[in-house]
Amino acid sequence: MLNGLFSNFSGKFVNSRRLEIISNNIANVSTPGFKVSRPVFNAFTGEDESGNGMLQNTFVSMYDSYVNFAPSSLLETGNNFDFAIEGDGFFVVLTKDGPMYTRNGKFTINQEKKLVTADGDPVLGKSGEITIDGQEFFVENDGSVFVGNGFEEKAFVDTIKIVDFEDKRYLRNYGKNLFSNIQEGATEIIPENSTVRQGYYEASNVDIMREMIEMIHTVRAYEAYTKIGESLDSVLGQLIDLTKL
Amino acid sequence: MIRALWTAGTGMNVHQSNLDVISNNIANVNTNGYKKSRADFQDLMYQTLRLQGVTSESGNQIPVGIQIGHGAMLASVQKVFLQGDYQMTGNELDIAIEGNGFFQITLPSGDKAYTRAGSLKRNSEGRIVTSDGYPLEPNITIPQNTTNLSIEADGTVSALVQGTTAPQQIGTIELATFQNLAGLKAMGKSLFLETEASGTPVTGRPGENGLGTTLQGYIEMSNVNVMQEMINLIIGQRAYEVNTKAIQAADEMLQMATSIRR
Numbered sequence: 001m002l003n004g005l006f007s008n009f010s011g012k013f014v015n016s017r018r019l020e021i022i023s024n025n026i027a028n029v030s031t032p033g034f035k036v037s038r039p040v041f042n043a044f045t046g047e048d049e050s051g052n053g054m055l056q057n058t059f060v061s062m063y064d065s066y067v068n069f070a071p072s073s074l075l076e077t078g079n080n081f082d083f084a085i086e087g088d089g090f091f092v093v094l095t096k097d098g099p100m101y102t103r104n105g106k107f108t109i110n111q112e113k114k115l116v117t118a119d120g121d122p123v124l125g126k127s128g129e130i131t132i133d134g135q136e137f138f139v140e141n142d143g144s145v146f147v148g149n150g151f152e153e154k155a156f157v158d159t160i161k162i163v164d165f166e167d168k169r170y171l172r173n174y175g176k177n178l179f180s181n182i183q184e185g186a187t188e189i190i191p192e193n194s195t196v197r198q199g200y201y202e203a204s205n206v207d208i209m210r211e212m213i214e215m216i217h218t219v220r221a222y223e224a225y226t227k228i229g230e231s232l233d234s235v236l237g238q239l240i241d242l243t244k245l
Numbered sequence: 246m247i248r249a250l251w252t253a254g255t256g257m258n259v260h261q262s263n264l265d266v267i268s269n270n271i272a273n274v275n276t277n278g279y280k281k282s283r284a285d286f287q288d289l290m291y292q293t294l295r296l297q298g299v300t301s302e303s304g305n306q307i308p309v310g311i312q313i314g315h316g317a318m319l320a321s322v323q324k325v326f327l328q329g330d331y332q333m334t335g336n337e338l339d340i341a342i343e344g345n346g347f348f349q350i351t352l353p354s355g356d357k358a359y360t361r362a363g364s365l366k367r368n369s370e371g372r373i374v375t376s377d378g379y380p381l382e383p384n385i386t387i388p389q390n391t392t393n394l395s396i397e398a399d400g401t402v403s404a405l406v407q408g409t410t411a412p413q414q415i416g417t418i419e420l421a422t423f424q425n426l427a428g429l430k431a432m433g434k435s436l437f438l439e440t441e442a443s444g445t446p447v448t449g450r451p452g453e454n455g456l457g458t459t460l461q462g463y464i465e466m467s468n469v470n471v472m473q474e475m476i477n478l479i480i481g482q483r484a485y486e487v488n489t490k491a492i493q494a495a496d497e498m499l500q501m502a503t504s505i506r507r
Contacts (some may be wrong), residue, residue: 016249017313017500018291023249023316023491024288027256029484030263032353033319039311064295077283078327081427108323109425111444118285118321132325132395133347135422135455173312175290176320208487219494228503233505 003057004232010059011225014041017062019218022122025048025206033104033177036068067179069168072205074197077207078156081107081115082201087194089162093117093178099124100178101171103202115145119176121134125158132157156185160196163188247499248313253491255316259286260485262319263460267478270469276393278362278435279467280324281411281474287320324437326426329361329468331460338373338396341465344457347421349382349448350375357382359421359446362435364464373402385416398458416478420456421446 018039028034042063042223074084083105085091090101100121107123110116115123115130122129134147138154143162148154165171170183266284273279294311331341340363342348346358360375368374371387385402387394393405393412400418405411423429428442439446451458 012502019491019495019498020249020252020313023252024316026484026487026491027252027259027316028286028288028314029256029487030260030480031288034288037314062294062311065313077325079325099450104287108321108427111425111428111441113424113444117322118287133424171302172293172296173288173291173314175314176287207482209404212487212490215491215494219497222498223501225446226505229505 002236005229005236006057007059008225008229008232010061012229014039014060014062015115015218015222015225019215019222021065022218026208026211029204029206029211031104031177031204032106032201033102034206035070035103036204036206037065037173038068039065051192062244067167067171067173068204068205068220069171072203074200075203076200078199080198081109082199083139083160084197084200084202085162085194086197089191089193089194090162090179092161092163092188093121094124095119095121095178097174097180100180102178103178105196106201117176123156124161126161127158130158130160139196139198141197151162162191162194162196164191164194165189181211204238247495248315251498252314252316253488253495255289255318256358256488257485259284260391260481260488262322263481264478264485267474267481268323271319271474271478272470273471274467274471274474276362276435276467277364277464278329278360279310279469280326280329280361280431281467281469282322282431283325284322285320286317289318291315300380314399323427324429324431325468326335326469329465331463332466333336333372333463334364335462336364336464337396337461338367339363340365340418341398341460341463342451342457343460344455346456347422347437347448348453349419349421350379351378351382351384352436356438357446358432358436358438359418359429361437381418383416383419385418387415388413396459396461398452398460400459417450418447418459420459421448421452422454422456423447439445466505470493 019052021037021039041060046057090108093100093102109132113131113133130145132147136148138146143160145157146154147157147196165186170181171179172182174180179236262283266282270281288476291312293312296310347361350358352358365373367387373385388404388406390407391404392407395403401410402416404415422433423446424444425442428440429437430440432438451457
C-alpha cells in the first residue's frame with residue numbers, strides 16, 4: 001500500500017521535471033539556433049524476495065534528457081552578419097571554457113574587427129579567429145569569407161569552420177545558445193553537403209503545438225497521479241479506521 | 246515545479262522586451278533615417294542533474310545526462326543598418342546617402358554624432374544644420390542671397406548667388422563610416438554615437454573609401470518594414486501567450502500537489 005504511494009510520488013515527480021523541461025523549451029521559442037530538449041522516463045521494477053515474481057518497489061524515474069538536433073527553418077534578415085547552416089554541423093565559438101558549438105549564426109564584429117558572437121566570443125575559421133577588415137564582407141556558400149573595399153577586388157580571408165560529431169549525444173547544453181562536447185577523445189568531423197547562408201539565421205526548433213500537447217499531457221498525468229494518490233490515501237485511512245474496532 | 250514557473254517567467258520577460266523593441270520600430274515607421282532594432286535571445290544556463298558519459302553502478306556508460314534549462318534571456322538589441330527607401334522631396338537641403346556612411350554632426354557638447362537623416366536645414370547665420378539645429382561637420386555656410394544650391398554626388402556644395410552667373414563652391418560634405426555599425430550607440434533624434442565596439446570613424450568624401458554618394462532632393466526613409474514588424478508582433482504575442490500557459494500548467498499542478506492533503 002505504502003509502496004503504491006511511493007510509486008505514485010515518483011510519477012508526480014517525473015512529471016513536474018517534465019514540465020520544467022517543457023517550460024524551458026517554450027521560453028526559448030524565439031531563441032535562434034535553440035534545440036528542443038526532451039526527457040526520457042524509465043520504469044524501475046524490483047521483485048520481492050519470495051521468488052514468485054511479485055513486483056514491489058516499482059517506480060518511474062527520469063532516466064535522461066536529450067537534445068533533438070532536428071534542423072529548423074531558416075529566416076531571411078538580409079543582415080550581413082547573420083549566418084545559417086543548411087545541413088549538418090555547428091559553428092565553432094572560442095569561449096573562456098574552451099571551444100563551444102552553436103547553430104546560432106547571429107554574429108557581429110568587435111572593435112578589433114574580429115567576427116564574434118553577441119557575447120563577444122570569437123567565431124573560429126579554419127585558421128583561427130576571423131578578422132574582417134574592409135567595407136564589404138561576403139561569405140560564399142562553402143563558408144569562405146571575402147573582404148572587399150569599394151570596387152576593389154575582393155580578398156579571401158578565411159573559411160568559417162563548420163564541424164559535426166559522430167555522436168551528438170555527448171553535446172551538452174552550455175546556455176547562451178552554445179553546446180559543449182564532453183565526450184573524451186571525440187573528433188570533430190567536417191560535414192558533407194553543408195552550406196553556409198549569409199543573411200539568414202536558423203530559428204528555434206521548438207514546435208509550440210507539440211509543446212502544448214506535451215504540457216496538457218503532463219498536467220493531466222499529474223492530475224491522474226493526484227487522484228490515484230487520493231484513493232490510496234482513502235484506502236489507507238479506512239484500513240487505519242478498521243484497527244480502531 | 247516552482248522552477249517551471251520561473252522558467253516560463255523568463256520567457257514572458259524576453260517576449261515583453263521583444264514587444265518593446267517592435268513597438269519602437271513601428272512608432273518610427275515614418276522617421277527619416279531611422280534604423281530598426283532587433284532583439285536577440287539566448288537560453289539561460291542549465292542545471293545538470295546527471296552528467297552524460299559517466300559510468301553507472303552496473304558498469305554501463307550513461308549515454309545522455311539530464312539537463313534542465315532555466316529559460317531564456319535577452320542577448321542583445323542591435324540596430325539593423327539596412328538601407329531605407331528613398332523619397333523624392335525636391336527640397337534642395339534634403340540629402341540622401343546612397344550606400345555606406347553617415348553625416349557628421351557636432352553636438353552642443355562638442356562631441357560628434359552621426360546620422361543618416363538628411364533632412365537638413367539652414368539656420369539664421371546660413372549654416373547647414375539638422376532639424377535640432379546641430380551644425381554639420383565640416384561646417385558649411387550658405388552665402389546670403391543664394392538663389393540656387395547644388396550638391397553633387399561627391400559631396401561638393403555649390404551656391405549660385407544673386408547677381409553672379411557662375412556658381413561658387415562653398416564646401417564639401419564629408420561622410421563617416423564604422424567597422425562595426427551594430428556597435429554604434431543610438432542616442433535618439435536619429436543620431437548615433439561612436440563607442441568602443443563600433444571602432445573609430447573612417448571619414449572621407451562621398452564615393453571614396455567605400456563610402457556612399459550623396460543625392461540631393463531625396464531623403465532616406467525609415468527602414469522599418471511594417472509587414473515584417475506585424476509578423477514579429479504576432480509571433481511575439483503568441484510566444485508570450487504560450488509562456489503564460491506554461492505558468493498556468495505549473496500553477497495547476499502546484500494546486501493539485503497542495504490539495505493532496507485535505
